[in-house]
Amino acid sequence: MSAPESLGKLPKWAMLIDTTKCVGCLACVAACHNQNELPVTEYFNRVEEQEFGRFPNYNRRFLPMQCQHCDNPPCVSVCPTGASYKRSDGIVAIDTRRCIGCKYCILSCPYKARMINKEHGYVHKCSFCAVLLENKTLPACVGTCPTGVRVFGDLNDPNSEISKLAASKKTVQIGKDLNTKSSIYYIIG
Amino acid sequence: MASGFAAGTVSCGAKNGQEAATGIKASADVKKIATQCQGCGANRCGIYVYVKDGRVWKVEGNPRTYNNAGTVCPRGHAYIKELYNPDRIRQPLKRTPEGKYEPISWELAFQEISTKLNLIIMDNGPQSVFWAQYPMANIPLAFRFMHALGSPNTITHGATCFTARNAAFNATCGGLPDNDLKNSRYIILVGRNPAGGVKLQQIKDIADAKRQGARLVVLDPRHSETAAIADDWLPIKPATDLAFLLAMLNVIIEQGLYDQRFVSEHTVGFDNLRDGLVTYPPEWAEKICDIPKETIYRVAREFASYKPRALIHRGYHGGYGAGYFNSFQTARAVAILNAAIGNYEAVGGLFIPLKPALGELINGGHPAPNIPDIEKTDGAGVPGRYPSASYSDGIVHAVPELALSGKLKAGFVYHMNPVRTNPNPTRVIAGYKKLELLVTIDCVMSETAAASHYVLPESFFLERDDHVDTVHSGPVGQLTMVQQVVKPMYDTKPMLEIITGLSKGLGIGKYFNFTMDECNTLRLQPFGVTLEELKREGVIEVGPRWVEGFKPCKTPSGKIEFYSSQLEKWGLDPMPRWQKPLVSPNPSDKNSFRLIHGKQAIHTHSMTANVPYLMQLSNRYDMIRLWINRQRAEAIGLKDGDTVVVESDVGKGSVKVRLTEGLHPSAVWMPSGYGIFSKYLKTAYGKGINYNDFLNTYFDPAVGHVMSNEIIVRVAKA
Ligand code: SF4
Ligand code: SF4
Ligand code: SF4
Numbered sequence: 072m073s074a075p076e077s078l079g080k081l082p083k084w085a086m087l088i089d090t091t092k093c094v095g096c097l098a099c100v101a102a103c104h105n106q107n108e109l110p111v112t113e114y115f116n117r118v119e120e121q122e123f124g125r126f127p128n129y130n131r132r133f134l135p136m137q138c139q140h141c142d143n144p145p146c147v148s149v150c151p152t153g154a155s156y157k158r159s160d161g162i163v164a165i166d167t168r169r170c171i172g173c174k175y176c177i178l179s180c181p182y183k184a185r186m187i188n189k190e191h192g193y194v195h196k197c198s199f200c201a202v203l204l205e206n207k208t209l210p211a212c213v214g215t216c217p218t219g220v221r222v223f224g225d226l227n228d229p230n231s232e233i234s235k236l237a238a239s240k241k242t243v244q245i246g247k248d249l250n251t252k253s254s255i256y257y258i259i260g
Numbered sequence: 261m262a263s264g265f266a267a268g269t270v271s272c273g274a275k276n277g278q279e280a281a282t283g284i285k286a287s288a289d290v291k292k293i294a295t296q297c298q299g300c301g302a303n304r305c306g307i308y309v310y311v312k313d314g315r316v317w318k319v320e321g322n323p324r325t326y327n328n329a330g331t332v333c334p335r336g337h338a339y340i341k342e343l344y345n346p347d348r349i350r351q352p353l354k355r356t357p358e359g360k361y362e363p364i365s366w367e368l369a370f371q372e373i374s375t376k377l378n379l380i381i382m383d384n385g386p387q388s389v390f391w392a393q394y395p396m397a398n399i400p401l402a403f404r405f406m407h408a409l410g411s412p413n414t415i416t417h418g419a420t421c422f423t424a425r426n427a428a429f430n431a432t433c434g435g436l437p438d439n440d441l442k443n444s445r446y447i448i449l450v451g452r453n454p455a456g457g458v459k460l461q462q463i464k465d466i467a468d469a470k471r472q473g474a475r476l477v478v479l480d481p482r483h484s485e486t487a488a489i490a491d492d493w494l495p496i497k498p499a500t501d502l503a504f505l506l507a508m509l510n511v512i513i514e515q516g517l518y519d520q521r522f523v524s525e526h527t528v529g530f531d532n533l534r535d536g537l538v539t540y541p542p543e544w545a546e547k548i549c550d551i552p553k554e555t556i557y558r559v560a561r562e563f564a565s566y567k568p569r570a571l572i573h574r575g576y577h578g579g580y581g582a583g584y585f586n587s588f589q590t591a592r593a594v595a596i597l598n599a600a601i602g603n604y605e606a607v608g609g610l611f612i613p614l615k616p617a618l619g620e621l622i623n624g625g626h627p628a629p630n631i632p633d634i635e636k637t638d639g640a641g642v643p644g645r646y647p648s649a650s651y652s653d654g655i656v657h658a659v660p661e662l663a664l665s666g667k668l669k670a671g672f673v674y675h676m677n678p679v680r681t682n683p684n685p686t687r688v689i690a691g692y693k694k695l696e697l698l699v700t701i702d703c704v705m706s707e708t709a710a711a712s713h714y715v716l717p718e719s720f721f722l723e724r725d726d727h728v729d730t731v732h733s734g735p736v737g738q739l740t741m742v743q744q745v746v747k748p749m750y751d752t753k754p755m756l757e758i759i760t761g762l763s764k765g766l767g768i769g770k771y772f773n774f775t776m777d778e779c780n781t782l783r784l785q786p787f788g789v790t791l792e793e794l795k796r797e798g799v800i801e802v803g804p805r806w807v808e809g810f811k812p813c814k815t816p817s818g819k820i821e822f823y824s825s826q827l828e829k830w831g832l833d834p835m836p837r838w839q840k841p842l843v844s845p846n847p848s849d850k851n852s853f854r855l856i857h858g859k860q861a862i863h864t865h866s867m868t869a870n871v872p873y874l875m876q877l878s879n880r881y882d883m884i885r886l887w888i889n890r891q892r893a894e895a896i897g898l899k900d901g902d903t904v905v906v907e908s909d910v911g912k913g914s915v916k917v918r919l920t921e922g923l924h925p926s927a928v929w930m931p932s933g934y935g936i937f938s939k940y941l942k943t944a945y946g947k948g949i950n951y952n953d954f955l956n957t958y959f960d961p962a963v964g965h966v967m968s969n970e971i972i973v974r975v976a977k978a
Contacts, residue, residue: 094455101337
């Protein structure tokens with residue numbers, strides 16, 4: 072299979088999260104924390120836990136959450152300074168130099184994906200590890216997951232694993248009714 | 261994984277817009293160094309540590325090491341930052357008569373310790389000295405040190421963790437097998453939770469096997485994190501796994517579902533086994549273990565139908581490592597069930613890992629001291645005491661009694677914390693305080709360090725080289741090692757330098773006249789691998805690959821022993837039969853529960869609670885809670901998040917509860933990494949409680965393990 076840049080067009084980054092394989096270990100959360108050199112109390116991703124049923128017919132589901140890199144991102148439309156913006160490769164980014172810390176975007180995000188950096192006062196969040204992508208390295212949360220919950224890739228490459236998976240009926244986008252057009256596809260067992 | 265990506269490429273910081281977009285500063289100097297993780301002491305995963313502008317930044321898994329296959333668990337990510345923990349010990353310390361700790365030079369510490377130790381040995385003999393540590397790569401050095409002194413007393417944490425399992429597999433098949441989970445079609449976990457007591461390769465292989473259509477059955481009183489990806493969760497009543505397994509065996513044998521050829525060629529004692537099992541049908545077991553007989557029949561048939569590509573995981577701590585009075589026989593039943601379907605040394609079954617034999621110091625002109633011709637003071641491996649306990653693990657929680665009775669006088673504790681991780685802290689403290697000399701070697705002031713006469717700071721794993729290691733050996737031998745990533749920050753030393761320093765004044769200096777490089781070079785000699793190569797690659801494969809096919813067992817018969825005449829000789833049950841748990845909750849007291857415990861993926865023993873980031877995760881995810889069955893909780897007026905008082909005949913403490921449908925009603929479940937009471941560990945101090953606070957001091961009759969789930973507590977609203 073060819074590398075993304077040989078396709079002659081920009082990639083469109085996306086992630087698939089297969090919750091049926093997630094054991095809630097938080098390795099992805101800790102890897103993200105180191106990669107982005109975050110203060111102890113700040114985080115870009117999280118894992119929610121859901122419980123179903125009554126003893127003994129009971130089950131749990133772990134649901135990894137982070138910025139969904141929406142194609143129709145409310146955080147970008149409410150940003151008064153243009154600090155939050157959508158890149159042509161699909162990543163929703165923040166130019167922290169232009170961020171005035173007004174928190175409109177934090178309130179507008181239905182996925183609770185953004186937080187204030189206490190030290191500098193700007194808003195920050197998951198960037199799909201854009202720095203790593205430049206060096207053809209997978210996002211930190213993807214590479215560290217022991218059960219392979221996370222598949223990352225280029226939707227503009229029809230042969231990529233993510234393209235095939237995203238097209239399959241098994242996947243859903245969380246909050247589809249909100250018309251955010253998210254770039255993270257979930258398999259929910 | 262997506263094409264065109266590499267996990268593990270050095271990425272040298274960001275450029276322009278990226279920098280602003282991610283908050284990551286561009287950096288010119290990023291180094292990536294291969295080493296081994298020490299975040300749990302057990303798995304020693306192969307990792308790359310990134311150092312950015314001289315500061316340790318992040319880790320990535322080495323894609324080729326067997327135990328982790330490119331991944332890293334949360335502790336592994338967080339533990340590197342322990343390098344910068346302000347609670348680290350910065351120089352050797354000595355306790356003052358007032359109980360404070362003041363700095364002492366290495367030279368003086370060595371001198372004082374060896375003078376005291378010489379006197380103790382002169383008066384009480386070398387068997388009054390012990391060394392306790394986890395069974396890590398450098399344990400041969402501890403053996404060398406103790407043997408040079410003439411003491412047989414090297415001890416691991418095994419008796420609080422896994423010795424029932426080890427002894428049972430030794431008796432049955434002459435060694436501890438590994439699981440070929442990846443190729444298995446039907447996997448049963450009995451109390452084992454590799455997603456919490458993390459073994460990355462196991463959880464990865466289970467997920468991969470499931471992608472190939474394998475079925476996963478989790479037998480566990482609690483809905484474990486692994487149960488979250490299982491096909492079946494069987495919430496068994498704790499302490500009764502043995503009943504379930506005996507009934508499975510009964511079905512498989514009565515219905516002729518076993519591998520007849522394997523059994524006749526490679527096992528002994530089948531007839532005895534069959535005769536002994538007739539009284540254990542599923543109809544009998546369901547009343548004991550709370551799993552319906554239909555389910556037991558189904559699981560037994562399904563398991564056998566995939567033979568030999570099915571397995572019951574060989575287990576670890578949870579279930580039958582050291583949990584119950586019947587753990588040894590439970591582990592025997594697990595070993596026997598695997599053999600009944602002929603999965604030993606079969607694809608998708610169990611196999612003995614191919615550990616390469618490392619080169620020895622003697623090949624470099626450094627003869628080993630003789631193994632002392634004295635029985636272990638704790639009775640491990642001694643007929644009439646704990647005959648099937650392992651010589652190399654010993655019985656760690658016997659130390660306090662042996663100290664109180666004057667049999668042990670001096671001890672070294674190396675990167676272990678028995679004062680916190682052994683049953684009944686009051687008793688453990690009393691015992692360790694009774695020692696005339698206690699020396700702890702660690703990076704932080706653990707509870708044990710805080711009870712010691714001397715505390716010697718070892719360099720953090722990122723600051724030192726350790727022994728060449730074979731822990732990653734499975735279907736092929738692998739060599740790995742801890743190598744220095746950054747220079748030591750404080751006045752600390754690696755373990756070899758510490759014992760070398762001690763050896764001079766003890767008159768055993770001739771056994772320690774080599775460097776770690778020399779030792780490692782000798783260890784690598786048989787393989788034609790240089791130290792530089794290993795340090796560069798992080799892992800090197802050596803020796804043959806595993807091939808399918810039965811290999812003679814290291815048992816007296818050379819076969820798998822359903823009936824063990826060795827056990828019979830020792831006065832132990834030669835075959836598993838039902839044994840009741842030692843204690844049970846009071847059925848007429850609605851506040852009475854069995855206290856069971858287990859690991860969360862973010863903590864190990866007592867060694868990670870003080871890592872600020874991991875404690876932050878515990879708080880953010882509200883993980884310092886006691887699990888309790890919702891119906892039982894409501895019957896005693898509890899709501900989710902209430903604080904309860906937990907009390908046993910040993911101890912008392914309070915903790916928040918988590919009400920859940922995911923737990924057998926007879927038990928409460930406590931996460932095991934909390935309850936730090938060393939005031940020197942500022943992040944962890946006073947957060948949560950620990951099951952050891954409630955556990956009596958027991959020694960199971962076969963191997964002397966702790967029986968750590970034989971605890972009855974009363975739980976009531978605070
Ligand atoms: S690393 Fe993987 S299994 Fe662990 S919590 Fe994250 S997504 Fe789930
Ligand atoms: S998930 Fe939230 S922060 Fe991310 S793009 Fe969508 S609205 Fe914006
Ligand atoms: S399991 Fe986690 S803590 Fe243990 S060695 Fe591996 S990465 Fe480190």
